[in-house]
Amino acid sequence: MSASTDSGARWDVVVIGGGNAGLVAALSARRHVPRVLVLERAPAAMRGGNTRHTRNIRCVHESADAYNSGAYPFDELWRDLCGVGTGPSNEKLAELTVRESETVPQWMSDHGIRWQPPLAGTLHLGRTNRFFLGGGKALVNSYHRTAARTGITVAYDTTVEDLRIEDDRCTAVITGSGEIRARAVVCASGGFEANIAWLRRYWGAAADNYVIRGSRDNDGRVLAALYAHGADRAGEERGFHAVAVDARSPRFDGGIATRLDSIPFGIVLNRDGRRFYDEGEEIWPKRYAIWGRNIAGQPGQIAYSLWDAKVRRLFLPPMYGPVRADTVAELAGRLGLDQRSVTESVSAFNRAVTPGGTFDPTLLDGCATRGISPPKSNWAQPLDTPPYFGIAMRPGITFTYMGVAVTDRGRVLRTDGTVFANVLAAGEIMSGNILSTGYLAGFGLTIGSVWGRIAGTEAARQALESDDPW
Ligand SMILES: Cc1cc2nc3c(=O)[nH]c(=O)nc-3n(C[C@H](O)[C@H](O)[C@H](O)COP(=O)(O)OP(=O)(O)OC[C@H]3O[C@@H](n4cnc5c(N)ncnc54)[C@H](O)[C@@H]3O)c2cc1C
Known part of the structure; x- marks a missing residue:
């Protein structure tokens, strides 16, 4: 046990988890109280x-600047959020998140974050999302530098196993190496996506075929502890953000590089060689996050993206390289698919492409199919120009939504309708209050930043009001 976590140490605020939400909470708490510890x-x-893997954040802004190419007012972000999946799960808290997002970029700058103009291949997010210089690792490092400067203590290699709850108060955080006393606790330990056994409860054996894009540490153990102590649930148990990733990705922590963005430019087949979903339904930033779920619903939780030479330079190349062939049949064989089914599907698709129209990957171009199910509503072009390319894809789970229910001050609610006196939550662990089934690129960090500030400030307030004698 280290000096910072030994049983004699006393903390105003203990933050569980050192991702975006936890670091923002710690920095926010430290403005008001001196003894802040991150576990x-x-x-x-x-x-x-998971914050290590991030690149951008989506916030309201009223005008263009060096890092956003145009305005993104409250009403538009709100509409965008309502338009994904079944909309926000708690409208009041979701609206608060959108409103508070406007001050987040300046707060981030004030705490050491630097920005960069968007690069090519970033999902057309230049107007709505801000990219931080150096990506998520630089963001985490910057926050740690600011934390060190302001006297926040960080204990690494420290796994929180449980909370000691007496009546409605958390009196200690229980780690593998002992108990830590705190006046208030912020739970910011992410979702439970890395816990395959937990995913299996809702998805059955299909979960064994999921790739987890982020940290293997986010196994939901703090979330489970909170439930065991009576915390109320927010969000759907099967709610998660999931994209299509290369089937050759590592099981955990593959990060951003294994995502595949080829889908809108070609067609997608399941292992039977059949199309199953409109590949051109909407612009990619609004649809990339449904493809993990789409693939999860297919036999064997696998699908294949196929494209031809015409579009090969229009998206970031797959990290491990695609399979390539001179004919569709040969491509099917190399992907291990039935050649006849695949050539039939490609021919049927090619025949259904409506002639005319101007292919334009930057907007909904209306180049569509006719008389085929499912349709392709935009960017439909025949696959007719060799060489042909293909790649096997798996559901890549980014994070789970189901978490703990919170109040508008980030306090964790209990199933009996009361709140814990000094337990707060921020980030993925409470994202189910905001997200139901859909997702907007860059909104994970928005949730963590807004709620990290709220929870950290509220935790400090509770610490200051605490009558704990030490
Ligand atoms: C590949 C990838 C790319 C992404 N890109 C973006 C993006 O560009 N923009 C965006 O907004 N979102 C993005 N996201 C989503 C984003 O990562 C999350 O929404 C956000 O980082 C969540 O922050 P958090 O602090 O809640 O969780 P995390 O950043 O996951 O932090 C949780 C922390 O808790 C720690 N922890 C877990 N359990 C325990 C325990 N028992 N005891 C102690 N510590 C524990 C973990 O080690 C971790 O440090 C991406 C996610 C992935 C996987």
Whole structure:
């Protein structure tokens, strides 16, 4: 046990988890109270959870600047959020998140984050999302530098196993190496996506075919502890953000590089060689996050993206390289698919492409199919120009939505309708209050930043009001 976590130490605020939400909460708490401790399960070299993999954040802004190409007012972000999946799960908290997002970029700058103009291949997000310089690792490092400067203590290699709850108060955080006393606790330990056994409860054996894009540390153990102590649930148990990733990705922590963005430019087949979903339904930033779920619903949780030479330079190339062939039949064989089914599907698709129209990948171009199910509503072009390319895809789970229910001050609610006196939550662990089934690119960090500030500030307030004698 280290000096910072030994049983004699007393903390105003203990934050569980050192990702975006946890670090924002710690920095926010530290403005008001002196003794703030972050408990991070990972070693220092792997700190930052899923936040390590991020690149951009989506916030309201009223005008263009050096990092956003145009305005993105409240009403538009709100509409966008309502338009994904079945809309926000708690409208009041979702609206608060959108409103508070407007001050987040300046807050981030004030705490050490630097920005960069969007690069090519970034899902057309230049107007709505801000990209931080150096990606998620730089963001985490910057926050840690600010945390160190302001006297926040971080304990690495420290796994929180449980909370000691007496009546409605958390009196200690229980780690593998002892108990830590705190006046208030912020739970910011992410979702439970890395816990395959937990995913299996809702998805059955299909979960064994899921790739987990982020940290293997996010196994939901703090979430489970909160439920065991009576915390109320927010969000759907099968709610998650999932994209199409290369089937050759590592099981955990493959990050952004294994995502595949080829889907709108060609067609997608299941293992029977059949199309099953409109590949051109909407612009990619609004649809990339449904493809993990689409693939999860297919036999064997696998699907294949096929495209031809015409479009090969229009998206980021797959990290491990695609399979390539001179004919569709040969491509099918190399992908291990039935050649006849695949050539039939490609021919049927090619015949259904409506002639005319101007292919334009930057907008909904209306180049569509006719008389085929499912349709392709935009960017439909025949696959007719060799060489042909293909790649096997798996559901890549980014994070789960089901978490704990919170109040508008980030306090964790209990199933009996009361709140814990000094337990707060921020980030993925409470994202189910905001997200139901859909997702908007860059909104995970928005949730963590807004609620990290709220929970950290509220935790400090509770610490200051605490009558704990020490
Ligand atoms: C590949 C990838 C790309 C992404 N890109 C973006 C993007 O560009 N923009 C965006 O907005 N979102 C993006 N996301 C989603 C984003 O990562 C999350 O929404 C956000 O980082 C969540 O922050 P968090 O602090 O809640 O969780 P995390 O950042 O995951 O932090 C949780 C922390 O808790 C720690 N922890 C877990 N359990 C315990 C325990 N028992 N005890 C102690 N510590 C524990 C973990 O080690 C981790 O450090 C991406 C996710 C992935 C996987």
